[in-house]
Amino acid sequence: xxxxxxxxxxxxxxxxxxxxxxxxxxxxxxxxxxxxxxxxxxxxxxxxxxxxxxxxxxxxxxxxxxxxxxxxxxxxxxxxxxxxxxxxxxxxxxxxxxxxxxxxxxxxxxxxxxxxxxxxxxxxxxxxxxxxxxxxxxxxxxxxxxxxxxxxxxxxxxxxxxxxxxxxxxxxxxxxxxxxxxxxxxxxxxxxxxxxxxxxxxxxxxxxxxxxxxxxxxxxxxxxxxxxxxxxxxxxxxxxxxxxxxxxxxxxxxxxxxxxxxxxxxxxxxxxxxxxxxxxxxxxxxxxxxxxxxxxxxxxxxxxxxxxxxxxxxxxxxxxxxxxxxxxxxxxxxxxxxxxxxx
Amino acid sequence: xxxxxxxxxxxxxxxxxxxxxxxxxxxxxxxxxxxxxxxxxxxxxxxxxxxxxxxxxxxxxxxxxxxxxxxxxxxxxxxxxxxxxxxxxxxxxxxxxxxxxxxxxxxxxxxxxxxxxxxxxxxxxxxxxxxxxxxxxxxxxxxxxxxxxxxxxxxxxxxxxxxxxxxxxxxxxxxxxxxxxxxxxxxxxxxxxxxxxxxxxxxxxxxxxxxxxxxxxxxxxxxxxxxxxxxxxxxxxxxxxxxxxxxxxxxxxxxxxxxxxxxxxxxxxxxxxxxxxxxxxxxxxxxxxxxxxxxxxxxxxxxxxxxxxxxxxxxxxxxxxxxxxxxxxxxxxxxxxxxxxxx
Numbered sequence: 001x002x003x004x005x006x007x008x009x010x011x012x013x014x015x016x017x018x019x020x021x022x023x024x025x026x027x028x029x030x031x032x033x034x035x036x037x038x039x040x041x042x043x044x045x046x047x048x049x050x051x052x053x054x055x056x057x058x059x060x061x062x063x064x065x066x067x068x069x070x071x072x073x074x075x076x077x078x079x080x081x082x083x084x085x086x087x088x089x090x091x092x093x094x095x096x097x098x099x100x101x102x103x104x105x106x107x108x109x110x111x112x113x114x115x116x117x118x119x120x121x122x123x124x125x126x127x128x129x130x131x132x133x134x135x136x137x138x139x140x141x142x143x144x145x146x147x148x149x150x151x152x153x154x155x156x157x158x159x160x161x162x163x164x165x166x167x168x169x170x171x172x173x174x175x176x177x178x179x180x181x182x183x184x185x186x187x188x189x190x191x192x193x194x195x196x197x198x199x200x201x202x203x204x205x206x207x208x209x210x211x212x213x214x215x216x217x218x219x220x221x222x223x224x225x226x227x228x229x230x231x232x233x234x235x236x237x238x239x240x241x242x243x244x245x246x247x248x249x250x251x252x253x254x255x256x257x258x259x260x261x262x263x264x265x266x267x268x269x270x271x272x273x274x275x276x277x278x279x280x281x282x283x284x285x286x287x288x289x290x291x292x293x294x295x296x297x298x299x300x301x302x303x304x305x306x307x308x309x310x311x312x313x314x315x316x317x318x319x320x321x322x323x324x325x326x327x328x329x330x331x332x333x334x335x336x337x338x339x340x341x342x343x
Numbered sequence: 344x345x346x347x348x349x350x351x352x353x354x355x356x357x358x359x360x361x362x363x364x365x366x367x368x369x370x371x372x373x374x375x376x377x378x379x380x381x382x383x384x385x386x387x388x389x390x391x392x393x394x395x396x397x398x399x400x401x402x403x404x405x406x407x408x409x410x411x412x413x414x415x416x417x418x419x420x421x422x423x424x425x426x427x428x429x430x431x432x433x434x435x436x437x438x439x440x441x442x443x444x445x446x447x448x449x450x451x452x453x454x455x456x457x458x459x460x461x462x463x464x465x466x467x468x469x470x471x472x473x474x475x476x477x478x479x480x481x482x483x484x485x486x487x488x489x490x491x492x493x494x495x496x497x498x499x500x501x502x503x504x505x506x507x508x509x510x511x512x513x514x515x516x517x518x519x520x521x522x523x524x525x526x527x528x529x530x531x532x533x534x535x536x537x538x539x540x541x542x543x544x545x546x547x548x549x550x551x552x553x554x555x556x557x558x559x560x561x562x563x564x565x566x567x568x569x570x571x572x573x574x575x576x577x578x579x580x581x582x583x584x585x586x587x588x589x590x591x592x593x594x595x596x597x598x599x600x601x602x603x604x605x606x607x608x609x610x611x612x613x614x615x616x617x618x619x620x621x622x623x624x625x626x627x628x629x630x631x632x633x634x635x636x637x638x639x640x641x642x643x644x645x646x647x648x649x650x651x652x653x654x655x656x657x658x659x660x661x662x663x664x665x666x667x668x669x670x671x672x673x674x675x676x677x678x679x680x681x682x683x684x685x686x
Contacts, residue, residue, distance in 0.1 A: 229549025
């Protein structure tokens, strides 16, 4: 029911996804009248694999997460997460209120043992293809221990999704020298460095984010959110500048016409919608957040992302890895990954 | 002597600047042999307004600021700042080690009364032209009180340089609602909001950085540095993608040929070198940092920036404004802007 377009986009994208994936089944959770209304425009046998689960209530996009948590237990968001908790669904996809989705996911699904906080991870484009970055805003600030947990969770996910053996992990900082950054970042560097299971390449500066040097970039949610949104803002500025530049006079408009396929391709590459689908990692279940403004095609990418993570069972992979490490740490007599060490 | 190219760029750019500005005089501080060597390539009467001040030593680009501060008192950097402190020069321009320049500036020039820490401010491109942003990395973390001081200093500078009466001030955050962000950011918002002399428009998210909604964007140096460098990284990625896109086949290479003036213009607009020259605000003197990789033309922009700030005497304008406010706060019986209130 969420996002800027509600069931108009989510219903159509679900129908497309069922066509793409012959084994997929979808439960559409929300106000059944509205859903049925949009389903009328879809046709085909694939719709037999689609089921409506009615939910009376909807979480508003600007609702305070704490209030949604208290008052919206009959909402489509809450009910979708319950379906995952009950094992009736293997993943939840939402284009709704991110804060509410986070808060409800923690309560309904719960955190994996050994993980303190969820983190939002998403793919970013690089010179070499793509990398992943977390946390993109699930948390306002994170301890060094939590940054280590993000590195572990992200590594497991990148290994599974991209079939990479030991993904390269970088830590976002304001310089590459050891003495740079906050105490928390330096401590996180020490923890990640000292962790046998992670392939740590050290600090990354902002301008290395898109170089592809790291397969996984770790940072706290405040910095990650601002850095990525700043880049979105820059992309918008550039698209406008390119459009303006190619429209200034008749000669330029002619060149623009000749360059149409190139410009269209560039616009597509620039479009963050292509990488739609951010994962809430650390939960006992797959939860994928679509951008609120995603269209039918882009919402489909979020569905595909969730499907892939459910197929691989990423939460179980993370739980296994953390369990092994907790056991190893305990036998070594050192603090385990679940221990709190705020600084 | 600093930067990636040393006197090769700084000497040539100085000669150009003397031609542009008939009233300008330049003191070139550094190893006189090296400087003279590069001066040999320049000709003209304007060179009479150029003087060499010999300095034996040079601060290395990767030297730890604390060590430079202790060991490099005979360096070109230290001596340049001394010339400003003595009133022999009205501004210092360096392409060298940023951390060392900061540390030496604080010691040699000193901070303005009422300002705890310097901040790095620079222009960023926007849909409407340009805005300014600070702090871009002078500090690793900043208290709410320091963020308020950044807002005051930045406002004074934007007012003077862009001749704007009450520049619009935004505070960078992960959301626009009151309850978003760290305690420090929320407290800074309260302080800036409550400050009669500032035209505060509230929180800005990353994607608003380049919209031009604010004339001045305030943030701590950790976030500011990473956000801006991330955008530089994205720019590099995009230039590479555009180049690749226009080279893929003979038809595209032909279109690229026709589009040459447009692509050249876009590349120039994308180039961060055009906005070269970041100011260290809060000091008792004008100090401008050029990008280490700046070429002759771009280093010239940093000289022009310093010249303009010296002409307007930005440090005195800031000192005046802060003095008025300290007096007002004291008569009101509230904490003055210089008081420490870390949180």
